[in-house]
Amino acid sequence: MSSTPRFPLLARLACVLLCLSGCGDYLEGDVTGRPGPPTSSREFCAVDQDCSDPDLFICDTATARCVAACRTQADCRGERRGIHALAVCDDAGGLGCQCDMNRCLPAVCAADSDCESDEACRDGACVAPPEPSQAASCEVTPAVVVGSPGLAVDFQVWVRDAAGRPLVPREGMTWEALTPSVVGAGTGAAGRFVLAEPASEHAAVSVQVGEASCSALVTVLPSEVATGGVRVLVMDAQTGWPVPLAVVAVSDDDGEQTAAMVTNADGTAWVPARGEVGLTAYHPDFGYLTLARHDASRFRDVRLALVRNPLDRFGGVRGEFPTVEDSLTASSLLRVGVAGLSVPGLPSDQSAEFVAGPEREVPLPVWSTGVPGPQNLSLPSGAALWMADRQAPEVALPGVAGMCDGAFLSGWDPELAPRDGACGTRTAWALTGVVSLADLPLGALQPKIDPLLQLGRLLQGSPRFFSLVARDTRFTLAPTPGIGVGEPDVRTVEYAQPLPFGDSQGVRLSFPFVVQVPSLPQYQGTYLDRAYVLATVAAPGRGLVPLGLGAAANTSPADPNTDADFRLGRPGHVAVRMAPAHGGLEGQPYRLLVAAVGEAPDGSLATSTLVKTLSGPQFDPEGLRPVSMDAGFLSLPESARYNFDGESHQGLEAREFQATVDPRANLVRAEFSTRAGRRWTVLMPPEDLDDGVQVPRPSFGFEDRTYASPLGTTRARLHVEVLRAAALTRREGEGVARLVAADGPRMERLADLTDAVASVRLGHPEVTWLHPEADGQRLARGSAVRLRVTGFRLGAPPEGQGRVHIRLQGGAGCVGPFDTEQDVPTHGVGEFELLMPAGCQGVGATLTATLVGPDGDPLRPFVRSSRRVDIH
Structure with a gap:
């Protein structure tokens, strides 16, 4: 295995930004993003040995200055540094320092157990535990539950102070079952209750935090289900509200409908059904x-959770990308970042536009040897790149509908809005940091880039990235332009709410560690070509919130292991960097997602993902204790x-x-x-x-x-x-x-x-004419026609799915039909050309291209495209 390929995205950006800003001073000061001790010396140097103490300083070749450094954690302590001691590392009230990428950086806590017994870990620092008396409001999730007796439900309480900021008390939460319809109890921020006696919708579970109290609405259905059929409860997967006026249909083995009923106000319908049915x-x-x-004879009481149409309504938050203030000089620094709103459920439940935002073209005026300009870079709406001494660009973060607080809604009934999918509450997150242009290799540019892969690689070796979280981000959604005619245009959506990060300085991604990635699976005979490791915290009612990232390619060569990182030198191991849970998410479970991803020439996308619960982040930059997954990838x-x-x-x-x-x-x-x-x-x-x-x-x-x-x-x-x-x-x-x-x-x-x-x-089969481009075009006799096929593999099975059948109609001397004989296109992926019969000529001839299967029968429904041409 060779080392990880260079960063083509960052190389391109370096070309752009060097021409915009020139080269300035390199990094000086504290890289924690907060005031700290100076880390540089006035000594000029060419190599580490030019510094007064090469064990405590290294030569920063970008500035030819000696800067304070370390090789082990002991190098950060006062007894080791002597007159070069760093006050923040010896602060009696702090956690000391870690040696991170040869820099002494203040350590960060990840749990209350990392602090003294009379302290709590909040936002990565050991502080006095928040008092329950500070609670001004709270929210229980799930806020609405409908079910049958015996259903167990885990509740979570989110607490806020008088200013609306998240509050995580260590104690002082009192849970109570208000009626006999539920039984159970709670400890701390969580409670488990079981539905018991049937009852209509009412407040059944409550929690008291200081003077604040909140409750959840519960409906318990009758336990008996009439014989001869199935009772089906239809509910909204994101809010828990029942869905009335849904049609519940029963079908036989042939897909023919045999019965149907409509759900009532509590979301239930009884339909006659016996034996095996759909x-x-x-x-x-x-x-x-x-x-x-x-x-239907064995399981006669069913609950179905439906997901709202993802593109019917669109919205979220929008604003200038958050900037973490620091003491770094900015003239040659590039700020990069990605942000979003937490996505609940399985990622496939939502459209791709909700995960990272719709793609947009960012113009890059590039002038450099061998690099034409201007060029455009395609980035998600939640990604940003800008010079540290320039104004941050605007980003848009779309959100998924769900429960919301009616206090910020205008003209909406607080209960009707979440029922109609007009609002939501999610957690806004951002991963952002700075990179010195001097650190960016100016390698060859690639025509296609993967920003997430490049960011994941960049995070691995930089201690200058931060995580920002806004736990309770509320937003509204409006009908998507064009949805009425079936052509939603999410790029023209107005975002009514601003970005919620305020003046938050975030928490540094201070936990580097290594994940051992299992052997990558194959798709269409080729190993998947990249792997992502996403470190998250699971926020009940909100979804997964990213706290860190790592990534690796699998191209040099393409085999079962990811390429070796140049720092680790071990194939199949991916370096990750993450922050601890913060911003009111403390105490929630950590989850590690390891995804192998690859695309096929036919446009299909293959992904295999493993999920592992972590006890907490660990500081292990050398990967001495790599995190291993519990099983291999599914095929x-x-x-x-x-x-x-x-x-x-x-x-x-x-x-x-x-x-x-x-x-x-x-x-x-x-x-x-x-x-x-x-x-x-x-x-x-x-x-x-x-x-x-x-x-x-x-x-x-x-x-x-x-x-x-x-x-x-x-x-x-x-x-x-x-x-x-x-x-x-x-x-x-x-x-x-x-x-x-x-x-x-x-x-x-x-x-x-x-x-x-x-x-x-799976790819979406389409055939498109490239030449002739339009109807009525003139063609020379015997000239070539050119097409593009996407979502369909040309060739014979098992590698291919079929071929293109081209039919000529009209004109004189035209012989048709004729087919492609090539298994591999000649003009790039999915593009090919064929010569028309030399004797074919005439006005108003028609060329029709149709995709056919291995047996020569057209795909059904038909996939075809026609052009009317004049042949001379």
Whole structure:
């Protein structure tokens, strides 16, 4: 294995910024971002040996000055440094210093146990524990619960002071069951209660913190379910509110509907069903959800959690990217950062625009040898790059709808707004820091870059990055422009709320450690080409909040191990840097996500992710105690295929889904997505997929979301996931059915239960004419025509999926049809050209390109494109 490839994104930025600012003084001062001791000497140097004490100083070649440094933690202590002592490292009230990247930096706590017994760890520092008397308001999550007797629910309380800032008292929380409808108790910020006696909606669980109190609304359904059918509760996965007026339909093995009922005000409907059936919940504002092969005779009380259509409404917070003030000179420093709002549930539940924000083009006026300009860099709306002595750019952070405090809403009923998906409360986060241009290699530029990969590499070797968190970020969402015609345009959305970070200085990413990444899986015969390690904290009711990052490529060579980092020199090991939980998230569980990612030439995206709960961050920059995952990656479901047609085709029955999946998985999700982002998710037991599962035909009055548009002429995008979820088994009838059972582990908690997921976002087959570009164009006899094919692998099975069939109609001497004979395109991925028959000429000839399968039959629905041309 060779060392990690250079940073092409940063190299490009260096070219840009050098021409904008020139070279200035390098880093001087404290890199913690807070006032501290000077770390530089007036000694000029060329090498470390030029300094007065090479053991305590190193030569910063960028400034030719000696700067205070360390090689071990002992080098930071006063008894070792003598007259060069650093006061912050010997502060009796502090935690001392760590030797981080040869700099003595103040240590940061990660838990109360890191502090004295009379102190608490808050925002990375040991302080006096917050008093319950400081509490002015609180919020219980989940705020709304509907269920049957026996359902166990874990509640969490979030506390705020009089100024609305997060408060995390160490004690003083008193939980209480207000009625016989629930039983249970709580300790500290969390409580567990079990639904007991049936009751209509009422305040059933409360918590008292000082003078502040808050409660959760609970509805307990009757325990008895009428025989001969199934009671289905339909609820909003993000708020817990029941969903009335949803249609619950029963279908047979062929996908034909046999019964349907509409949910009432409490979100329930009883439908007649016996034996093995399909159960589907339909609502125009939510993604459809189908349970395939459900045993209606055994599991007769079911709860289905629907996810709101992700692009129907859009919004969030917007403003100038937060800047962490520091004592560094700024003339040659580049600030970089990425920010977002926490995303609840599985990432696949939301559109890509919600995770990092929609892509935008950032103009970069580059002038450098061999680099043309100007150039554009495509970045998510939450990413930012700017010179440290310039004004920070504006970023936009989209948010997912959920519960919200009605106090900040204008013109909305506080209860109606979350029911309609018009607002949300999430945690805003940002990872940001500074980089010296002198540290950036000016390597070759690449036409395509991965900003997240470059940032993950950069974080590994820099102690100058910080984490900022705003735990209770509220925002509104408005109908997305263009959604009414099925073409949502999220780039024109107005964001009504400002960025919430204020004057927060954040907490330094002061915990470097190493993760041992398991062998990477293969997709289409090639190992996945990169791996990300995301360090997070799980915030109940908010979602996962990133606190740190690491990344590695797998290109030199492409094999089962990630490339060796040049600092570690060990293949398959990724350096990570993270901050402790802060900003009111103290005490919540840490989760480590390790994802292997790769793209195929046909446009499909493959991802396999492992999740591990961490006891806490550790300081281990050399990777002496690498964090290992509990199991290997799940293999990818690349055999998955679906017949979009209404009739049997290519060995599949109408609307049939088949796949062979990793035997360790216990749940499969096939998710269709329309052009407007509206979903249809089918949950299936893995043991049934070899024989195939029929997706039901939609209930009357509902669009068929297996197609991209209501016209039903283009197939929808298909995303296939296989999951390994705790509390589920692969025993027949015990997997999916147990997840949705009334007293089961709760479907809305699937993300918390999952420790491994492998997914393939299949390419969307399209064929596009590149030449001729438009109708009516003149072509010379025997000239070449050029096309682009995406979402489809040209060639014979198993590597390919078929070919392009081109038909010539009209004109004289035209011989058609003719097909592509090439397995590998000649003009780049997905592009190729063919020569027309030399004798073909005439006015008004038509060229039609159609994608066909291995047997020569056209894909269904048809994937084709035509051009009318004049041939002379």
